[in-house]
Amino acid sequence: MSQSVPEPSSLRADRITMAYQDRIIGEDLSVDIADGRFTVIIGPNGCGKSTLLRSLSRLLRTRSGTVYLDGKDIHRSRAQDVAGRLGLLPQTAIAPPGITVFDLARRGRYPHQSILSRWSAQDEAAVHRALAQTEMTELADRPVDELSGGQRQRAWVAMVLAQESSILLLDEPTTFLDVAHQISLLDLFAQLNSDEGRTTVAVLHDINHAARYADDIIVMSHGRIVAHGPPVDVLTPELLAEVFGVEAVVIDDPVNGGPHIITRHRTRIPASVAPTREEAP
Amino acid sequence: MSPLLSRDHGAVTLRTPAVSGRMSTRALVACVLLLAATAATTLLALMTGKVGYSPGEVLAALVGDAPADVELFVVRWRLPRAVAAVTFGAVLGVAGALFQCVTRNPLGSPDIIGFSAGASAGGVAAVTLIGSSFAVVAAGTLIGGLLVAALIMLLSRGGGTGGFRLVIVGIGLSAMLVSVESWLVLTADLDVAQVAALWSVGTLNGTSFTHSGIAMALGIAAVVAVIVLLSRRLTLLDLGEDLSGALGADPLRTRTVAVLAGVLLIAIVTAAAGPIAFVALAAPHIGRRLAGMAGVALVPAACTGAFLLALSDFVAQHALPGRMLPVGVVTVAVGGLYLITLIVRENRKGVL
Ligand SMILES: Nc1ncnc2c1ncn2[C@@H]1O[C@H](COP(=O)(O)OP(=O)(O)O)[C@@H](O)[C@H]1O
Ligand SMILES: [Mg+2]
Numbered sequence: 001m002s003q004s005v006p007e008p009s010s011l012r013a014d015r016i017t018m019a020y021q022d023r024i025i026g027e028d029l030s031v032d033i034a035d036g037r038f039t040v041i042i043g044p045n046g047c048g049k050s051t052l053l054r055s056l057s058r059l060l061r062t063r064s065g066t067v068y069l070d071g072k073d074i075h076r077s078r079a080q081d082v083a084g085r086l087g088l089l090p091q092t093a094i095a096p097p098g099i100t101v102f103d104l105a106r107r108g109r110y111p112h113q114s115i116l117s118r119w120s121a122q123d124e125a126a127v128h129r130a131l132a133q134t135e136m137t138e139l140a141d142r143p144v145d146e147l148s149g150g151q152r153q154r155a156w157v158a159m160v161l162a163q164e165s166s167i168l169l170l171d172e173p174t175t176f177l178d179v180a181h182q183i184s185l186l187d188l189f190a191q192l193n194s195d196e197g198r199t200t201v202a203v204l205h206d207i208n209h210a211a212r213y214a215d216d217i218i219v220m221s222h223g224r225i226v227a228h229g230p231p232v233d234v235l236t237p238e239l240l241a242e243v244f245g246v247e248a249v250v251i252d253d254p255v256n257g258g259p260h261i262i263t264r265h266r267t268r269i270p271a272s273v274a275p276t277r278e279e280a281p
Numbered sequence: 282m283s284p285l286l287s288r289d290h291g292a293v294t295l296r297t298p299a300v301s302g303r304m305s306t307r308a309l310v311a312c313v314l315l316l317a318a319t320a321a322t323t324l325l326a327l328m329t330g331k332v333g334y335s336p337g338e339v340l341a342a343l344v345g346d347a348p349a350d351v352e353l354f355v356v357r358w359r360l361p362r363a364v365a366a367v368t369f370g371a372v373l374g375v376a377g378a379l380f381q382c383v384t385r386n387p388l389g390s391p392d393i394i395g396f397s398a399g400a401s402a403g404g405v406a407a408v409t410l411i412g413s414s415f416a417v418v419a420a421g422t423l424i425g426g427l428l429v430a431a432l433i434m435l436l437s438r439g440g441g442t443g444g445f446r447l448v449i450v451g452i453g454l455s456a457m458l459v460s461v462e463s464w465l466v467l468t469a470d471l472d473v474a475q476v477a478a479l480w481s482v483g484t485l486n487g488t489s490f491t492h493s494g495i496a497m498a499l500g501i502a503a504v505v506a507v508i509v510l511l512s513r514r515l516t517l518l519d520l521g522e523d524l525s526g527a528l529g530a531d532p533l534r535t536r537t538v539a540v541l542a543g544v545l546l547i548a549i550v551t552a553a554a555g556p557i558a559f560v561a562l563a564a565p566h567i568g569r570r571l572a573g574m575a576g577v578a579l580v581p582a583a584c585t586g587a588f589l590l591a592l593s594d595f596v597a598q599h600a601l602p603g604r605m606l607p608v609g610v611v612t613v614a615v616g617g618l619y620l621i622t623l624i625v626r627e628n629r630k631g632v633l
Contacts, residue, residue, distance in 0.1 A: 059526045083529030090523035096576030102290045103575060106303075110517055110528045115509060119294055119303035141290055143575075163528070 010035055011056060011086065011167055011199070016065030018048065018055050018223070024063070025051045026223030033167070036197040038190060040210040043220030044244060049203045050091060052220065053169045056201075057088040083111035087165035089156055091172050095144040101155045102140040105130055108162035130161035134188065150181030157185070161192070168192075170202040174209070182206070186213050207244075211235055211259045219243055235259045308572035308581060315571070315584035319367055322591040326363045327355050329599060362488040365497055366594040366608070367587045369485075369550045370560055372500040374568065374586020375507055375579055376546035377561030379539045382515050382577040384447050387623060390562035391547050392616070394451030398458040399429025400547050401481055401556035405462045408477040409469040415492060418480075419552035426544040426551075429454060434540075483557035483609025485594050496553035503549060507542050508579045515539065519576035557609050559616020560589050566623070 011033040018025045025048045033039055033056070041049050054060040056067055058074045067074040074082060087108070095104060108130070109123040131137045134154040139147065144155050153173060160168065170189070174182040190213050193200045204210050210217050211231040219227040219234060221243045227234045240248045246263045253260035287294045292305045327339045332354055334342075341347040342355040377390045384394065391397045403425020407417045436450045462481060466474045490497075514535045517525040525532040550557065567589075568581030590608070593615065597608040 054523065057527055059523055078529075079526070079531055080529035083527060086527075088523070088527035090521065090527065092521045093524045094519070094521040096519045098573075099575035100290075107516060107520060108528065110513060110530065113513065116300045118513065119296070119301045121296065123301075124289075124294070 010071070011067075011069055013052075013056060013062075013067050014065055016055055016067060017063035018051050018060060019063045020051075020060075024223075028065070029223070029225060030065075031218065031225055031228065033199060033201055034216055035199055036193075037199065037215035038193045038213060039199075039201045039216045039218060040214035041201065041203045041218045041220060042205070042207055042210050047220045048223040049220055050171050051223075053088060053090075053171050053201070053203065057086055057169055058082050059088070080111050083163065083165070085165055086167040086169065087160045087163040088169040089160045089171060089173060091175075093156060095152075095155075097145060098143050099145075100141050100143055101131070101136050101147070101158065102127070104144055104155050105136075105140075105158040105162045108159040111163060111165075126164050127158075127162045130158040133161055133192065134158040150177050150184070153177060153181070153185060154188075157188070167199040168201070170200070172203050172205065175205060182209065189213070207235065207240070207261050208253075211261065212253065212256050231259050235261060304580075305573065308574055308578070311568075311571040311573070312581055312584045315568075315581070315588050319584070319588040319591050322588065322595055323363045323367060326366075326591070326595045326598070327359050329595075330354065330359060361490045361493065362485050362594065363591070365485050365488045365493055365554065366591045368497045368500045368504075369554055369557065370564070370586040370588065370590025371504050371583040372546050372550050372586070373557065373560040373590065374564030374582040374584075375504050376543045376550075377563075377586070378565035378568075378577055378579050378582035379507070379511075379515070379543040379546070380561070381565050382518060383536050383539045383543075386448060387566060388448050388562075390565075391543065392558050392562045393455075393620075394447055395429050395433060395454035395458065396426050396451075396544060396547055397551070397556050397558065397561070398455040398462075400426040400544075400551040402458040402462045402465075403428070404551055404555065405465050405477045405481050408480060409465045409473055413476055413480070415495060415552060419496075419548060422551040423545070423548040425458075426548050429458070430540055430544050479607070480555040482607040483555040483612070484607035485554055485597075486605050486607065488554070493553040496549050500546070500549050503542070503546055504583055507546070508583070511535070511539060511542065512577070512579045515577040515579070555607075555609060557590065557612055559612045559619065560586050560593075562623075563616055563619045564589055 013029060013031045015028050015030050017027045018029065029052070041052070043049050051060065055062055058067070058079065061075060069077065069082060069085060105127045109126060112123060128137070131140055134157050136151070136154050136158050139151060144152055147155065157173065174185055177185065186209060189200055189202060192198050214231055216229060217227070217231050217234045218225055219239060226243060227239055235250055237248055237250055240246050240261065248261050248263045250259045250261055252258070285296060287296070288306065291307065292303050293309055294303045295301060324336060324339060328334050328336060334351060334355060338347060338351055339355050342351045345352070347355070380391050380394065380396070381387060381389045383389070400422040403421040403423070404418050406425070407421025411417050432454065433447065433450055466477050466481070469477060514530045517528050517530045518532055518535050522532040525535065547561070564586035565578065565582040568585035569578040571585065572578055572581035574581065590612070593611040594608045597606040597611045600606060600611070
């Protein structure tokens with residue numbers, strides 16, 4: 001595949017405060033997303049991972065601080081320009097009933113289109129390439145709602161790949177998939193990342209998948225980033241105990257190298273998912 | 282050398298250096314057939330009446346090549362009404378598709394959620410309190426529609442703009458507006474009341490280019506503008522708020538523009554012909570099903586709306602011998618049945 005994504009770009013947040021109405025989710029948060037690397041965000045439910053992705057992709061206006069894309073305040077850029085550089089696959093995406101895989105992928109081309117140019121040769125080529133990359137070419141004319149969970153997720157990935165953005169933000173792309181489909185999707189992301197140098201950020205739940213696939217791991221807890229770096233540096237028993245409330249040993253992954261986490265038993269449930277007092281025994 | 286027109290994945294592609302587009306073959310065929318059926322119905326409407334003419338005579342009259350009496354019947358009397366049915370039908374179809382997309386609800390049509398009732402009450406208020414010129418009625422319907430739009434947005438806040446809550450709020454509002462309308466009609470002078478009452482059923486009787494020509498031209502322009510400017514954004518709204526925003530189309534702006542455009546479309550038709558019910562509800566679904574499209578489908582909705590209203594008006598004129606019904610009576614009768622089947626089906630799916 002000779003086609004390469006546009007120039008690598010830099011995405012960073014500088015002391016941002018993220019909030020929904022009056023509810024502050026995270027304060028004074030700074031993060032640099034390394035260009036061309038595969039970054040995985042982990043953290044307990046409700047700690048603000050999706051909110052961070054929404055802030056980084058211009059969907060949520062930060063209360064204070066600035067998100068920079070290519071050195072420019074992301075809110076000073078046009079939405080359509082941002083969309084040409086940065087793609088997001090949110091958790092909340094909806095497939096209209098009956099839509100085919102091809103039609104879904106096609107909608108990823110919006111940022112590159114205009115009122116007159118609605119289906120250029122580039123659009124067509126990008127959609128076909130995205131379908132080929134996700135191995136969805138055969139299924140292109142099938143309705144998305146008739147596909148298996150793994151295939152459906154690939155259809156969504158084809159949509160966001162057709163967008164041809166140099167940065168890819170993926171919010172829990174593997175949740176609800178069986179382990180084989182999780183691995184095949186992660187292999188695809190890893191391959192896209194290494195072949196094309198596409199900056200990739202994914203929220204994952206499985207810490208061992210994070211350890212195996214990530215160049216960098218961002219660990220979040222209660223709206224803060226508590227660690228950010230290569231898996232070997234980040235995934236320590238102390239951190240796992242602090243953030244996830246699990247007692248774990250970290251060993252060398254005998255198959256793939258890198259750290260591998262084996263949980264011993266639960267020490268405590270992190271506050272964000274802890275039962276209320278009434279429910280506790 | 283890529284050809285101007287090509288086909289792939291069941292779709293036809295048009296491509297020149299500046300302009301390109303793609304439409305599924307099935308949708309294209311469905312729209313062409315709907316337009317052909319609309320044209321046939323219109324031809325029939327022009328042929329039929331107290332004096333009947335052959336297709337040849339009608340066509341001759343249309344190109345200005347017929348005796349004066351034929352021209353009088355066909356061009357001066359029957360044509361304005363036939364054109365109004367087609368254009369207003371298309372306008373209503375597109376308006377319905379807009380609201381259904383914004384509310385994410387097949388019942389989210391202006392008939393159900395109260396915009397039509399608002400426009401209608403505004404129009405009746407204008408007729409009874411001020412006068413029945415097009416500008417006055419148009420202003421009344423527009424203000425009525427906008428007020429209801431604002432009220433609905435306010436009342437259904439928190440429950441999200443989608444879903445059941447909007448429909449329930451709209452049904453309540455519609456009922457209230459109908460009673461306001463009745464009160465206005467009852468307290469007005471008899472002759473004014475009669476004009477208002479007739480108008481409030483929705484009728485194309487007595488349509489002329491002098492009176493409704495502006496509405497027809499505005500309607501066509503608005504439909505084309507909405508299709509060209511909004512259709513791509515609306516297909517993104519179908520994918521959810523976040524994805525729409527991430528692809529570069531701010532969902533709030535899309536919604537706002539779509540609602541305003543929808544209110545305007547409804548106001549145009551209502552001002553000229555009164556509230557013609559249920560075309561806006563039925564046309565988008567029927568169009569989408571015929572075209573086999575997923576999510577919002579503006580062009581099929583326009584074609585279906587045009588056909589439905591042309592057919593309804595033909596029935597309204599000729600169902601009872603020697604007596605013209607207001608077209609609103611026909612659309613209510615047919616649309617009511619459609620609404621019941623729709624509710625039963627949605628209910629079974631568990632959407633409601
Ligand atoms: N639209 C919203 N309005 C208000 N609060 C929200 C909204 N979305 C998420 N939250 C809250 O923000 C917090 C962080 O949510 P989120 O970023 O989705 O967490 P995560 O993705 O890590 O599970 C949660 O407590 C959640 O309830
Ligand atoms: Mg989340």
